[in-house]
Amino acid sequence: MELIQSLAKRASLITKFVYNHEFLLAFLRKREGWTEIIRPGPTRFATTFIALKSLHKHQHDLTALVTSKTFVESRYYRDPKARDFIVVILDSRFWNDVEIIVKIVAPLVCLLRIVDGVDRPSLGYVYDDMFGAKKAIKSIFMNKKSLYIPYTRIIKQRWDKHLRQQLHAVAYVLNPSFYYDRKNLSQKPEVMAGFLEVLTTQVD
Structure with missing residues (x-):
């Protein structure tokens, strides 16, 4: 579906920006209960949804990052790619769609686990x-x-x-x-x- 492809693309944008900047990753790793974000795979069906679920768990951490004084006053805030990164994270529609897809896929993942x-x-x-x-x-x-x-x-x-x-x-x-x-x-x-x-x- 186009929606899923769009969500996966934007999720990939987030993870790439974070993991390409050690400064941002260091900020997030200091957050209580932080676990690493699973990155979306390019083609595998299940991996995409596992990655979306992982990203959804980090919504509040990522929002805290882009609205923090530490980030806003850093040079990374002025990075040309930062604008798209910030827009996606602050897009409530994106997170709502991710949540719906995660809920939809959950019973299917259970089915696959039973089959396998x-x-x-x-x-x-x-x-x-x-x-x-x-x-x-x-x-x-x-x-x-x-x-x-x-x-x-x-x-x-x-x-x-x-x-x-x-x-x-x-x-x-x-x-x-x-x-x-x-x-x-x-x-x-x-x-x-x-x-x-x-x-x-x-x-x-």
């Missing part, structure tokens, strides 16, 4: 966790379709292309955690159709 995890077989949980991730995203936008649909549409496209498999539907339906919970077991046509198709294939 070794603590339990993930096959029987993929469908349920995907449903849960989409539900969490909808709740962020108070279930207003016009707001959440751009994000759930992207998830659906990725899901259809890479993860949707009939075997996942079968594993989901037969998973005891869901099989005996008929009230909450998904009755979506895609789930039942996938389950019945695999069952029919095995019988044939």
Whole structure:
């Protein structure tokens, strides 16, 4: 999405300016509870969101930096690149957008951890966790379709292309955690159709 690309670009601008100036980094490292900012990767999907989350945690530190007397009276304040750096940090819309994206991605990161995890077989949980991730995203936008649909549409496209498999539907339906919970077991046509198709294939 263009929004995410724009946020990643501005986040990169912030981290580059900070880490290219030891004076600024020294100021920030003196802040209580300071941890290093994770820098956005150029292409990797997950790295971008981890970096945005890390940057969001440092909003108050960065705001304190650009509004401090120490910075304003320093030569770095007059650096040609400082203007863009300051504008981004003082842009409340930027931070609001970062916060929303971080909240949206959180359930997806949890899903990826489950898929890649070794603590339990993930096959029987993929469908349920995907449903849960989409539900969490909808709740962020108070279930207003016009707001959440751009994000759930992207998830659906990725899901259809890479993860949707009939075997996942079968594993989901037969998973005891869901099989005996008929009230909450998904009755979506895609789930039942996938389950019945695999069952029919095995019988044939």
